[in-house]
Amino acid sequence: MNFDKIKEIPLVRLWTHLAPRRHRQFVLLLIMIVVTSFTEVLSIGAILPFLAVLTAPEKVLSLQEIRPFIEYWNFKTPNELLFPLTMIFAGAAILAGAMRLILLWLTTKLSFATGADLSMEIYKKTLNQPYSVHVSRNSSEIVTGIVSKANSVSGGIIQQVLILLSSAFVLITILLGSVAINPSLAISTSLIFGLLYSSVAYAFKRKLLANGKVIADEQTIVMKSLQEGLGGIRDVLIDGTQDVYCEAYRKSDRRFRVAQGNNAFMSGSPRYTIEALAMVLMAFFAYSLTFSEGGFSTVIPTLGTLALGAQRMLPALQQGFQSWANLQSTEAILVDVLKLLDQKLPDTYKYENSAPLRFQSEIRGSDLYFQYNSEGPSVLKGLDFAIKKGTRIGFVGTTGSGKSTLLDIVMGLLEPTSGELTVDGQTIRFDTVRAWQKNIAHVPQSIYLSDSSILENIAFGTPPEKIDRQKAVRAAQQAQISSHIESLKEGYETIVGERGVRLSGGQRQRIGIARALYKEASVIVFDEATSALDNETEKAVMDAIEGLGKELTIIMIAHRISTVSKCDNIYEMKDGRIVKEGRYSELFARKV
Numbered sequence: 001m002n003f004d005k006i007k008e009i010p011l012v013r014l015w016t017h018l019a020p021r022r023h024r025q026f027v028l029l030l031i032m033i034v035v036t037s038f039t040e041v042l043s044i045g046a047i048l049p050f051l052a053v054l055t056a057p058e059k060v061l062s063l064q065e066i067r068p069f070i071e072y073w074n075f076k077t078p079n080e081l082l083f084p085l086t087m088i089f090a091g092a093a094i095l096a097g098a099m100r101l102i103l104l105w106l107t108t109k110l111s112f113a114t115g116a117d118l119s120m121e122i123y124k125k126t127l128n129q130p131y132s133v134h135v136s137r138n139s140s141e142i143v144t145g146i147v148s149k150a151n152s153v154s155g156g157i158i159q160q161v162l163i164l165l166s167s168a169f170v171l172i173t174i175l176l177g178s179v180a181i182n183p184s185l186a187i188s189t190s191l192i193f194g195l196l197y198s199s200v201a202y203a204f205k206r207k208l209l210a211n212g213k214v215i216a217d218e219q220t221i222v223m224k225s226l227q228e229g230l231g232g233i234r235d236v237l238i239d240g241t242q243d244v245y246c247e248a249y250r251k252s253d254r255r256f257r258v259a260q261g262n263n264a265f266m267s268g269s270p271r272y273t274i275e276a277l278a279m280v281l282m283a284f285f286a287y288s289l290t291f292s293e294g295g296f297s298t299v300i301p302t303l304g305t306l307a308l309g310a311q312r313m314l315p316a317l318q319q320g321f322q323s324w325a326n327l328q329s330t331e332a333i334l335v336d337v338l339k340l341l342d343q344k345l346p347d348t349y350k351y352e353n354s355a356p357l358r359f360q361s362e363i364r365g366s367d368l369y370f371q372y373n374s375e376g377p378s379v380l381k382g383l384d385f386a387i388k389k390g391t392r393i394g395f396v397g398t399t400g401s402g403k404s405t406l407l408d409i410v411m412g413l414l415e416p417t418s419g420e421l422t423v424d425g426q427t428i429r430f431d432t433v434r435a436w437q438k439n440i441a442h443v444p445q446s447i448y449l450s451d452s453s454i455l456e457n458i459a460f461g462t463p464p465e466k467i468d469r470q471k472a473v474r475a476a477q478q479a480q481i482s483s484h485i486e487s488l489k490e491g492y493e494t495i496v497g498e499r500g501v502r503l504s505g506g507q508r509q510r511i512g513i514a515r516a517l518y519k520e521a522s523v524i525v526f527d528e529a530t531s532a533l534d535n536e537t538e539k540a541v542m543d544a545i546e547g548l549g550k551e552l553t554i555i556m557i558a559h560r561i562s563t564v565s566k567c568d569n570i571y572e573m574k575d576g577r578i579v580k581e582g583r584y585s586e587l588f589a590r591k592v
Helices: 003-007 010-016 020-045 047-055 064-073 078-127 131-135 139-181 183-231 233-239 242-268 270-289 296-329 331-341 347-351 403-410 433-437 454-458 469-478 482-487 505-518 535-546
Strands: 362-370 380-388 392-397 418-423 440-443 523-527 553-558 569-574 577-582
Touching (some): 003 010, 010 331, 078 139, 139 183, 139 331, 183 242, 183 270, 183 296, 183 331, 233 242, 242 296, 270 296, 296 331, 347 433, 380 403, 380 553, 380 577, 403 553, 454 469, 469 482, 469 505, 505 523
Parallel strands (some): 523 553
Antiparallel strands (some): 569 577
C-alpha cells in the first residue's frame, strides 16, 4: 500500500488539519452512528411479532424469536402479547427516531464547529504571512477562501462525509436484518439497487467534478467583481461604468449558479426512479407470496417488515448517493481551501510575544540589496544609511526610485536580499523583527479607517473595552485634530463612515497620526502621507508633525521637496541608490 498517495487524498489532508479534540469528537460520533444504525434495525425487527400477533395470532406463540420473552412472562394466549408487543414496537420506533434526531444535531453541530475552526485557521495563517506574500496575492481569492469556501467545507464536505458514513452503516445493518428474514429477496434487491446507483455514479462523476471546478473558480470571480465595483464606487459613478461591472458579475454568477443547479439535479435525480422500481418489486414480491403455503395473511408480517426496511433503506441509499455527489462537486473547493490551510506560519510567528526591542542609538542599513523575485531586477542596490534616534529623516526621489521598498525593509515588512539592517548594532531578522516592529508606527498616504467611531479608529486594533480614552484624547491633541473632534455632536463617538468618507483628507491624515501616537511608538514612518493633500492642508498636517515630541524618530518619504524641508538629514534616491545626502539647504535650496 502506498501511504504517500493516501496522505495526498484531499479528505486525508483535511483530517490532518483538524485539532486533536475534533479527532476525538469524530470518533465518538462514529460510535454514535453505529449505535443509531442498530436502533433502526431494532425498530424494523420489532414490527414482525407485532404484525404477526395481529394477523396470525395462533402462530405467534411458536415464533422462536420471541420464545424467551413468552416463557419469561408466562404468556398463555396471543391476546396477552398484543399490548406488550405494541409497546415494544412503539418504544423501538420512538428510540430510533430520537437517536436519529440526536445524531442529526451532533453531526450538524460538529461539522459547523469544525468549519469555524478551519476558517479561523485560514484567517490566522493568512494574516501572519510575510508582506511579500500579501502583495503578490489577489485579496478576492483570500476573502472567498475564508468566507465562502471554508463554509462549503463545513456544510458541503464534513457534514456530507458524516451523512455518507451514517447512511452506509444504516444500509449495512438493515441489509443484514433483511437477510435474516428473507435472504434471496434482500440480496437480489440490494444488488439491483446497488448496480443502479453505481451506474448513475459512474455516469455523473466526471460532470460533477467539472461543475465543481466551475463553482470554485466562478465563486472567486464573483467576489472579485463585487470588490472592484464597490471598492471603486466613486470612479464607477463618475465614469458611468456600472453596466461593465454588472455584466462581469452576471456572467460569472450565471455560470456559478448553472453549475450548482446541474449538480443539485444530478445528486437528487436517481431517487424517483429507484422509488418507482422499489414499488414495482414490492408488488411482485407481494404477488408471489400469495401463492405460498398458508395464504396471504400468513406473509403479511414478513411483507410489512420488509416494506418498512425498504422504507428506511431507500432514503438512506439516496442520502448516501447525494452526499457522494456533493463531495464530488466540492472537491475543487476543498483543494482551494487546503492550499490556504497548508500555508506555513513564518518563523517570526513564534516570536510574536517578544518584548519590544530597546531603541537607544541608531538604525543602520549596510550594503542593502533587494529583489522581489530571484529573476527580477534589483530594486535596491547597495544602500548605506544611518538614522539617529530622535532625528527627522527624509527620503526623496522619483517614482520607482526604491523609497517605499527601503522603508518596508526598515519597518521589517521585507527582508533584504543581501546586506543587513541593524538597530543599535543588533541585526533585524526573523527572531528580532517582531520586537523591532513594536517600536514602529506607520502613517501611509491613504489612511484606512473602519466604519466605527473616531475613538476606535485612533485606537485601531484595540478591543473597544480596552481602549484608554485619555491616551486617545492626548494623541488627538498632539495630532492637532482634537478641536475638530470635540466640535462634533457625538465627539469621539462620531462614526466616520466606511473608509472615513465623512472626513476630509487632512482630517483622515491627522487621525492616522493620532493612531500612530496612541501606539506610543518610538519611530513613526510617514509614507508619502501628505502627497494627496493640497498645499494648505499639507501645511496643517506638517505643523502637526512638527509639533510631535523630539524624542520621536520620524522617517518621511515625500515627492515634494518642501515636505522634507525641516528634516535633520535627507537622502535623495535614484534607480535604487542613494545619490545625495545632506540637509535641505545643502541639497535643494537652489532648486526652490
